[in-house]
Amino acid sequence: MELTTFVRGIISLLVVLGFAPLFAGLVNKLKAIFTGRLGAPVLQPYSDLKRLFRKETINANSSSFISVISPTINLVAVVIAAAMLPIGFERPLISFEGDIILFAYILGLARFFQILAAMDIGSSFEGMGASREAAFAVFAEPIFFFTLGSIAFISGLTSIYEIYHSIRLDNVTYIVFIIVCSISVFILAVTECSRMPVDDPKTHLELTMIHEVMILDNSGVDLFLYQYSSHIKLFIYAILETSFFYPFGIRSYTVAIVIFVVVITALSISLAIVETITSRFKMKSIPHYLLFATAIGILNLLIYTFTV
Amino acid sequence: MLEFSVLILFPLFCTGVCYLLKSIRTQYIISMFVSSFHLIFSLMIFIGWYEPNLPFFFSTDSLSKLFLLVISNVYFWVVLVSFSYLRRPALAKSEEGKRYYFLLLNFYLFANTAAILSNHFGMYWVAAEATTLSVAPLIYFYRNEEALEAMWKYLFLVSVGIAFAFIGILFLILASKGTILEGHQLFFSEFVKKAAVLNPVWLKASFIFIFVGLSTKIGIAPMHSGDVDATSNAPSPIAALMSGSLRITALLGVLRIFQIVSPTSTHEFAKTILVIGGLISLFVAFIYMFKVNNYKRLLAYSSVEHLGIIALGIGIGGIAFIGAMYHVIYNSLNKMVLFFTAGNIHRKFKTREVSGVTSVLNILPLTGWMFLLSFFAISAIPPFGIFFSELMIFQGMLFSDKPWILFITMFLLLFIFINMGKTIFQMLYSKNENEEILLEKEKFEIIHFATIVILILLIAIAVISPEILRDNILNISKDFGIKL
Amino acid sequence: MVFIQSCSHSIIQLMIGNFSVLASLGYKLIKNIMQNVLSILFCLSLFYLSVTSRVKAYVTVLQFQGVLLTVLLVFPFIGHFSIYALILPATLFFVKVILIPKYIKKIILDLDIKRTIEPTIQQITFLLIIIFSMTIIFIISNVLSKSTDIETIPFASGFTAIAVGIFVIIYRKKLIVHVAGFLVLENGIFLFGTAVASELPMMIEIGVLLDVFVVVFLMGIAINKISSTLSGFDVTALGRLKD
Amino acid sequence: MDLLFYALVVQIASIIVIASVRNNHKASAAAHLLLTAGLVLGLSSSFPALVFSNSSSLNFSSLLNPANIFRFDSLGLFFLNIIQLVAIPTTIYSHSYLRHYIDEGKSVTSNFIFFVLMIVSTQVVVIANHAILFLICWEVMSTTAYLGILFEKEKRDVQTGSFYYLAVSHVAVFLLYIFFFLLHQQTNSWLMSDFHNLQNTGSLFILLYTLGLTAFGIKSGFMPFHFWLPRAHPIAPTIFSAFLSGIIIKMGIYGIFRTYQFFNYAPEWLGWLVLGISLISAIFGVWYALAQHDIKRLLAYHSVENIGIIGIGIGVGFIGSAYNSLPIQILGFGGALLHTLNHAIFKTLLFIGSGVIYQNLGTRNIESMGGLVHRSRYFFILFLIGSIAISGLPPFNGFISEFIIFNGFFTTAKELKNYYPLLMIISAVGLAFVGGLAVACFTKINSIMFLGTERKEIKKFHISNYEYLSLSILAFFCVLIGVYPQPFIGIVNKVLNNGFVTANHSSELLNINWLFISIIFIALLAAIILIFFLKRLIQKKYGKRISAPWGCGYEGLNYRMQYTASSYADELNEIPKSILVYHKKVQSPKGIFPAKGSFESHSVDLIDSKILLPAFRSMSKLICRIKFLSYTDIRYYIAFILITITIYSVIAFLWN
Structure with missing residues (x-):
């Protein structure tokens, strides 16, 4: 790997890490506006993180070392996943044949430890969240393979960077395919990042939460790490979504930045709209929702395979 | 004359001696002496160190050499364990039986040897009937109702059956009418040489009658009942004797007629009949195994099964025939172990009901393990011999013109194994709830020694696979006109 | 009864037929005639056996059959008499006419067995079965005799006796009658054997006789024991051994 | 290779030691030492043989190998290495395991003997060249394993479970008889080295293939033949269940590889069949596992799942073979082989771990465990490594093999185009789904067993050094293969080149950049440690304390309020x-005062x-109703003679 590529990869990664909370803030702000509130400033997530960083850490007395290392592993895993994403047309820091699998599985590692950490407390609230997380994640992974994976299978490429580069927006069927794929990714993002309608990040009722309830007993730096990694995760999915619409043929920074900003904004708007107009599903019907998304994926795939 | 006197006259003489002697110990010693001599001689004849030249209606060939060794071996072990068996306290009723025990055994040996070495169908018939007669009182050893009933049934059924075999022999004479064989007085060796001239109609009839008649003694279904009753109610050494050698003696008769039939046009028919008999036997064992409640009966049915397999092997021919010959050896060894150990179990638990036997492995560890191992052996699990012989039989079946037989056989054997295993394992493992069973340590007796040696023998013969044995069996198959 | 008549008529026809054909053959002819006559007598004894309901009649029939067989054996030696040749008939006579019937009688007396045989089916049905099988056997024998040189009548009579023996065992309950049935069967085989040829060496024949005697002897002991321990003389007492 | 022979002799010698020495503890220690030495010796001869030398030159000296009844090819050696590698930690564990029973006064001699015989016969199975020798060792292996399972034979479920195992083995071996007979007939040889290029056997081809695959498939526990695993594994003593799950079911996989090798070709439908069955096995294996509460039963179902994953690899390889595509074959078979190794390692680790727990707590029900992490943190870490590995998560070994299999999917799609991408996506989704379920399942057992607070009072929780040692060895390999897979990939490559694909030796496992993965994983571990210490520093600055967990304001939280499995x-x-x-x-709970x-x-x-037992029951009911042939009356006996003679005569009459 050449040094410049490496440096550029690092820069891409830093962009992701830096802008992740901003995206969350943007979504929250938009959502507030849509609901007629003023809302917190866009940069509020940064302040929140800063506040958490300085707080005292409290661990539950029944917890073990899992609670201690889990936030760390979570962050590292998410960051490594982020390092595989192409920002613009740059080759990401980690890019090799088959990194799409690593991408999925490394997020799985993060989830594994998050669930363990939740169960570590020995409280039924965290257990509830962990159970739900485990159940929904089971369905989320197939969606991933039906969307990004399907492009990989069709193009025969196994590196995320190359997969995105293979997207050609000059074929009508392909465009339809990509659009439906992006819908799937959107659903995936909603699930994985615990947004509405799967989960309500702003609720205050423990019984109805998924992600938030899992970190109920974390505070201070631990909570900081969790929150930060969940911001990054949301941003990762945002980038996955963005990259569908990215004309990789054009290698110009200006265009890249403009498109990036535009698409990200559009995405945050749509996310905010969805969060505004829908209410949270019943827990029991979430698997159906996910299966629905899977079905879309299969249908999409069938259309593509038999028309192109 | 030496061989004749050692093999035939000596046992007969000792029968008389045993009648005169009162002490069971002396009788035992004499019988041991006779049996070891017999065994040594059979072995010598088998190996070929001694070329026998028998008078009258007797002669030897590869088949009788092999069978002689088998029955002699079985007899030796049975006599060996008999004394310790007779000394067991629980036999108050059978004082009378003890008195005639060795006498009858000696007579049995005499009759059995005569049957196996006979070169004449008439002689064979007389001797075979004599074995029935010597065994019948031994079945009644326990002097209880079941034993009496078993003895009656066995005696009656086998007598009728063997009468039918006699008819078969007469048919054989008819078959030779008007041919050069007429007047040759039913010598096997003559018949075998010129079998092709025999009248096929009578030959078929002869085969049917001899096969069905002797089936009562071999235990081929559906004539197995008397045999099963007797084997399951006789004392275990006698049961071992019946399963291990008496059935083999009867099988010899069928083999003789089969050998005569081999070069003729009736051959295929005889093979079919044997296959049918074998399959029915397997099927009967298969049915019984679903409703076992008496473990000695289980073993008796297992004998039916294995004699059925042997009949199948003979009927299929080719390599299956060779497998069947091996199976004869292994089965007789294996059945001894099974019956000896079953006898130990019976002594401890005083019941033949499966439900009354529990936790054998804990109560009688040595017997239990031997029983388990011999069950594995009889289920054709290597390295025990039956594995090899069954393998050959299976192979023969698969490459015969009727491969479907193999699938039927395997299906039946599989369920026999499953159900037999279920029963035996229940006996071996289930928790002991019977308070009356004393938990004393099992003593090492001569019967344990015998079982261990036989099991080792069972492995050793299979694994070492002596050249001499193989040559002998190949000779037999050559005598039967089998091309490999 | 009409059926029996017609049947016996045909048998006599057959016999006479043989008679006329073999008329010129001297000794062999006489032997043949005698053989046939004795066989017919044998068959008649079988009929008697099937209709009688007394146990003692069985013994008498056995004795009678024994005499017939002895005569049959002695007959060939009329021309060239020798003591040696008489050993077998003498033994036969001793065993089948004296020893065994006496022994059975003794058992009957000792055990005080009821005199009737307690059949399981009607006598007439039994007779019909026997006649039916007899007819079949005769027809088959006649067919077979065309291809092989066998004496049809002794052959068929012997075989009928075997069948009757089996049927007696199958359709009667008393154990002692079973023994009698077995002996009828043995007699049948013997008759049949003489029909086939006297191929068997004498030693063997005597061995066979001895065997039969010992079998009967053992059966007698067994019946004794059964009546004392199981208190019964018939098969219903023997039902302990089940699968 | 004579060294291997001596190694086997040394292993068997341990039987003599344990049987002859009176003092139980000493005998056990000496025997285990000897067995371990024998295994190490064996490994030291078989490992270089696999890695360094050309397998065609390997052999016993001719005295030990009459008529070529043994052979050492790469495939056999690969499995031999797996066996020995796994047997060593199992033996080490066995020492401390059996010591408990010796302390209780139970005799362990027979159990140890079966253990040794099982290990030895399993080793011979993979080097056997003569089909009959193979069958013998195969049966000895099954039987000794059966006898070993019977350790606590008084228990009802032990009896049934072990019997299931025995019966199923019997079915499998019957099929193998036919299989080898037919092969013998085709090639006129009993040597496996002569069974090759059998694709021209015409109509027998399909029969042979199905026979071989079914027989070995039964042994390895593919669905629908998996039912014996969850019966047999839970009740076996730990050393046996570990070996059963780790090795013996892999012998089925060995057999499948051998079967393929005999033909050196697989038709496409077979590839799809294997792939389909394997996917079903994998998905439902893990789903069944999720529903279990018995830890060993759960792990047994996970064996079904992992066998399914191996089978997926094999299926992909078959498809590659059908299209004669080298990369697909390498990825498919390679993934399967590597996963075989991996599964042997982590499944043994997990089984030994579960055995340790069972011995301490006396229960296998995970619902009554909890909070074990506070008893022994290191034990939990070792168990956790196994759990992560089996879930296929990076950076441990399970990921590597699943990664290869995924790549196999991609490559198949790329190479074969047409409708393949679609089918491959479905397979990939299936595998991903399995991964998701495995994560759910292993988070479940880890959290219920180890985390939270104790659900039942634990009297003692002691883990001996031997147990730690054996677990550590296995965990070490989990990490090693995960972080530094190159050498292992190289071995797999060699095996493939020496027996499967007729490619040149340079064909690496395609263009996967293993070094990259190593770097990432090392970076991952390093970053975790780094951030962990950074966090420590921060916490030192801003404070850290311990407090009761949040209970929604409710203060009386207790162990019963934890989430259950x-x-x-x-x-x-x-x-x-x-x-x-x-x-x-x-x-x-209902009402105001629930x-x-x-x-x-x-x-x-x-x-x-729902299928097997009812079928068997109705069959036996039906058969028990057959009264024919079982009369007690002697008159029937006699009648049977007559009837039989009549029937036979009729046959004779009709005979031409």
Whole structure:
């Protein structure tokens, strides 16, 4: 790997890490506006993180070392996943044949430890969240393979960077395919990042939460790490979504930045709209929702395979 | 004359001696002496160190050499364990039986040897009937109702059956009418040489009658009942004797007629009949195994099964025939172990009901393990011999013109194994709830020694696979006109 | 009864037929005639056996059959008499006419067995079965005799006796009658054997006789024991051994 | 290779030691030492043989190998290495395991003998060249394993479970008889080295292939033949269940590889069949596992899952073979082989771990465990490594093999185009789904068993050094293969080149950049440690304390308020309810002053309880009704003679 590529990869990664909370803030702000509130400033997530960083850490007395290392592993895993994403047309820091699998599985590692950490407390609230997380994640992974994976299978490429580069927006069927794929990714993002309608990040009722309830007993730096990694995760999915619409043929920074900003904004708007107009599903019907998304994926795939 | 006197006259003489002697110990010693001599001689004849030249209606060939060794071996072990068996306290009723025990055994040996070495169908018939007669009182050893009933049934059924075999022999004479064989007085060796001239109609009839008649003694279904009753109610050494050698003696008769039939046009028919008999036997064992409640009966049915397999092997021919010959050896060894150990179990638990036997492995560890191992052996699990012989039989079946037989056989054997295993394992493992069973340590007796040696023998013969044995069996198959 | 008549008529026809054909053959002819006559007598004894309901009649029939067989054996030696040749008939006579019937009688007396045989089916049905099988056997024998040189009548009579023996065992309950049935069967085989040829060496024949005697002897002991321990003389007492 | 022979002799010698020495503890120690030495010796001869030398030159000296009954090819050596590698830690564990029983006064001699015989016969199975020798060792292996399972034979479920195993082995070996007979007939040889290029056997081809695959498939526990695993594994003593799950079911995989090798070709439909069955095995294996509460039973179902994953690899390889595509074959078979190794390692680790727990707590029910992490943190870490590895998560070994299999999917799609991408996506999704379920399942057992607070009072929790040692060895390999897979990939490559694909030796496992993965994983571990210490520093600055967990304001939290395994998995198990035969017993609290509520869930095996047992029962009911041939009256006996003679005569009459 050449040094410049490496440096550029690092820069891409830093962009992701830096802008992740901003995206969350943007979504929250938009959502507030849509609901007629003023809302917190866009940069509020940064302040929140800063506040958490300085707080005292409290661990539950029944917890073990899992609670201690889990936030760390979570962050590292998410960051490594982020390092595989192409920002613009740059080759990401980690890019090799088959990194799409690593991408999925490394997020799985993060989830594994998050669930363990939740169960570590020995409280039924965290257990509830962990159970739900485990159940929904089971369905989320197939969606991933039906969307990004399907492009990989069709193009025969196994590196995320190359997969995105293979997207050609000059074929009508392909465009339809990509659009439906992006819908799937959107659903995936909603699930994985615990947004509405799967989960309500702003609720205050423990019984109805998924992600938030899992970190109920974390505070201070631990909570900081969790929150930060969940911001990054949301941003990762945002980038996955963005990259569908990215004309990789054009290698110009200006265009890249403009498109990036535009698409990200559009995405945050749509996310905010969805969060505004829908209410949270019943827990029991979430698997159906996910299966629905899977079905879309299969249908999409069938259309593509038999028309192109 | 030496061989004749050692093999035939000596046992007969000792029968008389045993009648005169009162002490069971002396009788035992004499019988041991006779049996070891017999065994040594059979072995010598088998190996070929001694070329026998028998008078009258007797002669030897590869088949009788092999069978002689088998029955002699079985007899030796049975006599060996008999004394310790007779000394067991629980036999108050059978004082009378003890008195005639060795006498009858000696007579049995005499009759059995005569049957196996006979070169004449008439002689064979007389001797075979004599074995029935010597065994019948031994079945009644326990002097209880079941034993009496078993003895009656066995005696009656086998007598009728063997009468039918006699008819078969007469048919054989008819078959030779008007041919050069007429007047040759039913010598096997003559018949075998010129079998092709025999009248096929009578030959078929002869085969049917001899096969069905002797089936009562071999235990081929559906004539197995008397045999099963007797084997399951006789004392275990006698049961071992019946399963291990008496059935083999009867099988010899069928083999003789089969050998005569081999070069003729009736051959295929005889093979079919044997296959049918074998399959029915397997099927009967298969049915019984679903409703076992008496473990000695289980073993008796297992004998039916294995004699059925042997009949199948003979009927299929080719390599299956060779497998069947091996199976004869292994089965007789294996059945001894099974019956000896079953006898130990019976002594401890005083019941033949499966439900009354529990936790054998804990109560009688040595017997239990031997029983388990011999069950594995009889289920054709290597390295025990039956594995090899069954393998050959299976192979023969698969490459015969009727491969479907193999699938039927395997299906039946599989369920026999499953159900037999279920029963035996229940006996071996289930928790002991019977308070009356004393938990004393099992003593090492001569019967344990015998079982261990036989099991080792069972492995050793299979694994070492002596050249001499193989040559002998190949000779037999050559005598039967089998091309490999 | 009409059926029996017609049947016996045909048998006599057959016999006479043989008679006329073999008329010129001297000794062999006489032997043949005698053989046939004795066989017919044998068959008649079988009929008697099937209709009688007394146990003692069985013994008498056995004795009678024994005499017939002895005569049959002695007959060939009329021309060239020798003591040696008489050993077998003498033994036969001793065993089948004296020893065994006496022994059975003794058992009957000792055990005080009821005199009737307690059949399981009607006598007439039994007779019909026997006649039916007899007819079949005769027809088959006649067919077979065309291809092989066998004496049809002794052959068929012997075989009928075997069948009757089996049927007696199958359709009667008393154990002692079973023994009698077995002996009828043995007699049948013997008759049949003489029909086939006297191929068997004498030693063997005597061995066979001895065997039969010992079998009967053992059966007698067994019946004794059964009546004392199981208190019964018939098969219903023997039902302990089940699968 | 004579060294291997001596190694086997040394292993067998341990039997003599344990049988002859009177003092139980000393005898056991000496015998285990000897066995371990024998295994190490064996490994030291078989490992260089696999890695360094050309397998065609390997052999016993001719005295030990009459008529070539043994052979050492790469495939056999690969499995031999796996066996020895896994047997060593198992033996080490066995020492401390059996010591407990010796302390209780139970005789362990026979059990140890079976253990040794099982290990030795398994080793001979993979080097046997003569088909009959193979069958003998195969049966000895099955039988000794059976006898070993019977350790606690008084228990009812032990009897049934072990018997299931025995019966199923018997079925498998019957099929193998036919299989080898036919092969013998085709090639006129009993040597496996002569069984090759059998694709021209015409109509026998399909029969042979199905026979071989079914027989070995039964042994390895593919669905629907998996039912014996969850019966047999839980009840076996730990050393046996570890070996059963780790090695013996792999012998089925060995057989499947051999079968393929005999033909050196697989038709496409077979590839799809294997792939389909394997996917079903994998998905439902893990789903069944999720519904279990018995830790060993759960692990047994996970064996079904992993066998399924191996089978997926094999299926992909078959498809590659059908299209004669080298990369697909390498990835498919390579993934399967590597996963075989991996699964042997982590499944043994997990089974030994579960055995340690069982020995300390006396229960296998995970619902009554909890909080074990506070008893022994290192033990939990080792168990956790195994769990992560088996879930296929990076950076441990399970990921590597699944990664290769995924790549196999991609490559198949790329190479074969047409409708393949679609089918491959479905397979990939299936595998991803399995991964997701495995994560759910292993988070379940780890958290219920180790985390939270103790559900039942634990009297003692002691883990001996031997147990730590054996677990550590296995965990070490989990990490090693995960972080530094190159050498292992190289070995797999060699095996493939020497027996499967006729490619040149340079064909690496394609263009996967293993070094990259190593770097990432090392970076991952390094970053975790780094951030962990950074966090420590920060916490030092801003403070850290311990407090009671949040209970929604409720202060009286206790151990009974923890989430249970049943509740944890309920949501997922609800979905395939009928297949899992998933029953729930819910007693919800009602009223103003609610009484005690409860929730229980059970799952039984569909094949076992709904098909097999009822079929067997109705069959035996039917057969017990047959009264024919079992009369007690002697008159019937006599009548049978007559009837039989008549029937035979009729046959004779009709005979031409």
